Amino acid sequence: MSSAKIEVIEKYCKGCAICAEFCPTQVLEMDAFVVKVAKPEACIACMQCELRCPDFAIKVHKD
Amino acid sequence: MSYDYDKWLRPGKLPHIWCPGCGHGIVMKGLIRALDICGLEKKNTAIVSGIGCASRLPGYIDANTLHTAHGRAAAFATGVKMAKPEMTVICCGGDGDGTAIGGNHFIHACRRNIDMTYVLMNNHIYGMTGGQFSPCTPTGAKASTTPYGNPDPIFDISKLAIGAGATFVARTTAFHATQIDKLIAEGIKHKGMAIIEVVDDCPTTYGRRNKFRSVIDMMKVLKETAVPVAAAAKMTADQLEGKILTGVLYKEDKPEYCEQYAKVIAKAQGA
Ligand SMILES: Cc1ncc(C[n+]2csc(CCOP(=O)(O)OP(=O)(O)O)c2C)c(N)n1
Ligand code: SF4
Ligand code: SF4
Ligand code: SF4
Ligand SMILES: [Mg+2]
Numbered sequence: 097m098s099s100a101k102i103e104v105i106e107k108y109c110k111g112c113a114i115c116a117e118f119c120p121t122q123v124l125e126m127d128a129f130v131v132k133v134a135k136p137e138a139c140i141a142c143m144q145c146e147l148r149c150p151d152f153a154i155k156v157h158k159d
Numbered sequence: 160m161s162y163d164y165d166k167w168l169r170p171g172k173l174p175h176i177w178c179p180g181c182g183h184g185i186v187m188k189g190l191i192r193a194l195d196i197c198g199l200e201k202k203n204t205a206i207v208s209g210i211g212c213a214s215r216l217p218g219y220i221d222a223n224t225l226h227t228a229h230g231r232a233a234a235f236a237t238g239v240k241m242a243k244p245e246m247t248v249i250c251c252g253g254d255g256d257g258t259a260i261g262g263n264h265f266i267h268a269c270r271r272n273i274d275m276t277y278v279l280m281n282n283h284i285y286g287m288t289g290g291q292f293s294p295c296t297p298t299g300a301k302a303s304t305t306p307y308g309n310p311d312p313i314f315d316i317s318k319l320a321i322g323a324g325a326t327f328v329a330r331t332t333a334f335h336a337t338q339i340d341k342l343i344a345e346g347i348k349h350k351g352m353a354i355i356e357v358v359d360d361c362p363t364t365y366g367r368r369n370k371f372r373s374v375i376d377m378m379k380v381l382k383e384t385a386v387p388v389a390a391a392a393k394m395t396a397d398q399l400e401g402k403i404l405t406g407v408l409y410k411e412d413k414p415e416y417c418e419q420y421a422k423v424i425a426k427a428q429g430a
């Protein structure tokens with residue numbers, strides 16, 4: 097189990113897919129124009145999705 | 160912990176105007192982290208821009224911000240810094256704004272070595288006005304005004320800045336998010352003119368015309384063509400062809416403009 101929780105702020109997400117493409121463990125998937133957290137258990141809390149999102153639309157909450 | 164960007168953002172301004180995948184948003188987040196790394200306070204921070212998509216950045220930041228005339232960020236910022244030398248002054252804008260219409264202001268701010276930091280988002284195009292070529296559009300690339308391919312050679316912004324007299328020059332890309340904040344913070348701490356060139360993507364007006372299928376393709380190119388300066392030192396000119404050198408490219412200590420000007424004032428007043 098991962099200790100991180102991924103939060104997607106859907107109203108800010110523009111569906112660019114940068115977060116999903118560069119996630120090292122393929123946690124994220126595109127669902128039309130919004131990203132979805134498809135495999136939360138695979139998250140290693142590396143923060144890369146949050147860092148690269150141009151739109152402040154994805155947050156990684158670690159405990 | 161998720162990063163708290165909100166404290167530097169004007170409330171109610173998101174979502175921002177930039178297109179899906181536009182790197183300007185990644186740069187803005189890097190700039191915010193740099194403001195925190197340097198422990199800056201809003202009241203002592205001024206962020207100044209010209210016109211263009213990149214130049215919309217200050218409008219989102221809750222500090223002293225100026226959105227000025229096209230190409231004139233460095234000129235307005237020089238005025239702010241001269242009037243309030245104790246302020247941290249940051250310019251930001253695009254390749255068109257900073258090296259075409261504003262090229263003159265850019266080189267002379269570098270020459271004076273005034274203590275400010277200029278974050279130049281180089282997406283190789285005039286994004287805002289629909290994709291006309293800029294002095295940073297690669298030779299052969301397509302723009303709305305070069306439909307048969309651009310015949311012009313480019314400005315290498317970092318080399319231009321070094322040649323003009325800037326005393327801190329660094330480059331990174333929109334893909335290298337953690338390097339953006341580190342280099343901007345180093346630039347802010349440097350006393351003198353610091354240029355941070357961020358090689359950026361405009362999927363809407365540049366990517367589409369130049370056979371990038373998506374913003375992901377553009378990000379992959381940034382990822383794969385970036386070479387840190389230390390690694391580049393061990394490579395041949397052939398191996399470096401088409402690569403983007405990243406990291407601190409130049410740094411020196413030289414007299415800073417506001418301090419020199421203060422001496423002129425003191426002399427004129429008979430001190
Ligand atoms: C005096 C003047 N000339 C031309 C324009 C039109 N104009 C607006 S933005 C822009 C280019 C912006 O390009 P860049 O600085 O690279 O920013 P980007 O949109 O690519 O981020 C131009 C030519 C203007 N606003 N003012
Ligand atoms: S924190 Fe890392 S592993 Fe987790 S979803 Fe984001 S990019 Fe993937
Ligand atoms: S990077 Fe941000 S805007 Fe792009 S798909 Fe992911 S969450 Fe959405
Ligand atoms: S036109 Fe280009 S530079 Fe302007 S917001 Fe869209 S992607 Fe960014
Ligand atoms: Mg541009």
